[in-house]
């Protein structure tokens with residue numbers, strides 16, 4: 194009896210091992226037998242680095258016209274796959290989302306071990322899942338976001354007042370400066386219950402500047418990322434500068450955390466829990482590698498991360514919306530008419546109005562289609578060898594998904610280069626990650642976690658700006674010759690910052706903020 198049992202168990206084990214070996218060999222053969230995606234030939238050592246050009250999203254879009262929607266590049270030592278069609282995006286997110294959920298970490302992001310506490314750069318695993326869960330269950334739920342509407346309104350009112358004061362003083366103003374201060378304050382209110390910056394005082398200005406600098410360094414192409422042997426040399430001094438600026442920003446944010454910890458010990462608490470309270474109270478379940486809590490340093494990194502992830506993206510989108518509206522005066526008029534009708538001429542827009550502002554929603558979508566702030570998404574990484582669309586893709590391949598190219602693809606969009614918000618009025622396409630021809634926030638597991646907040650901020654800010662002001666360009670500029678060049682750093686910004694001349698649109702009740 195015992196012998197029979199042993200025989201059955203050992204045969205079972207042998208069968209399982211044999212099956213495993215057969216499957217593993219088959220997979221290996223499949224991977225070995227199939228080829229890499231097509232791509233331009235590379236130079237020795239540097240590979241295809243020159244193919245990236247100054248505007249990688251544009252150069253890669255041209256390469257995809259020549260080689261197809263899946264292109265293979267060797268960037269120094271980094272294998273890279275570029276996807277440039279809605280079908281390729283769908284395959285990636287529907288069939289390989291987990292495999293491609295890794296991140297490629299750049300040298301700049303290793304400064305001060307930033308990457309180890311970061312969610313955007315964190316590798317897929319228990320720590321990342323925990324951060325993501327806190328964000329989706331504690332910070333970016335509809336009810337939590339509703340609770341902070343008054344903070345967004347306050348920050349937007351301040352912005353409108355600052356803009357008006359500055360335009361009375363200077364004539365024309367640089368829009369992006371005011372929008373980035375506003376979005377910085379929205380995040381500081383949600384996270385730390387404080388305004389950190391205003392155009393006059395120095396207070397949080399150094400923090401704001403350090404964070405802006407970190408995004409500059411983070412967006413610079415760095416040869417050390419392509420040649421690991423050069424890492425210790427840091428030839429462009431990017432990591433050195435990044436270490437200085439991230440270090441400064443971390444010190445600043447850390448002072449808030451220390452003060453809050455002392456206040457809580459002395460039983461001084463906010464009436465409403467902000468994000469810092471949530472992080473300090475958080476207790477992990479310690480299952481599957483999840484830690485018991487989040488260290489003080491990692492809370493600080495998370496705070497910096499939400500500032501960086503939101504400020505530039507929101508500012509870039511709003512600057513491009515206003516740019517497109519100034520180039521397309523009839524769209525501006527239709528939008529103003531919608532706001533007058535839905536919100537009322539003498540009333541302030543509130544978030545409850547957003548659902549009824551269909552044309553405003555279409556304008557935002559059309560802008561994100563043509564000017565996605567993160568045109569190649571945050572680069573993903575294949576966590577294992579995989580067969581993708583018939584090609585063999587080795588583990589650790591970096592993935593660029595060119596959402597900029599997909600947004601301009603004539604096989605997805607009629608007259609793709611024209612700004613026509615109307616195209617979204619008669620369609621149900623949105624940016625929630627299900628329509629792969631339009632994914633400015635990404636899709637799948639690594640999709641933008643701040644989307645629900647970004648949606649509110651974009652519509653409330655734009656609605657308020659357009660309802661409050663009449664907009665014009667500086668005297669020397671006409672819509673036809675506006676400079677539409679782009680500049681790619683961490684986000685895709687307008688190369689020549691937009692300057693505008695303002696007039697109050699509704700000088701009476703609606704100008705509460707301006708008084």
Ligand code: HEM
Pocket residue numbers: 312313314325380498499502503506507510565566567570571572573633634635636638639640641642643644646647651
């Ligand atoms: C116009 C506004 C915004 C746009 C277009 C945008 C877009 C994106 C994109 C494309 C990604 C990468 C997705 C991927 O790699 O597949 C991303 C990631 C992320 N975004 Fe946003 N974002 C915006 C606003 C915000 C805001 C307001 C926040 C938070 C306050 C935020 C927080 C994040 C974070 C933390 C990640 C990393 C997610 C992860 O790796 O798990 N974003 N965003």
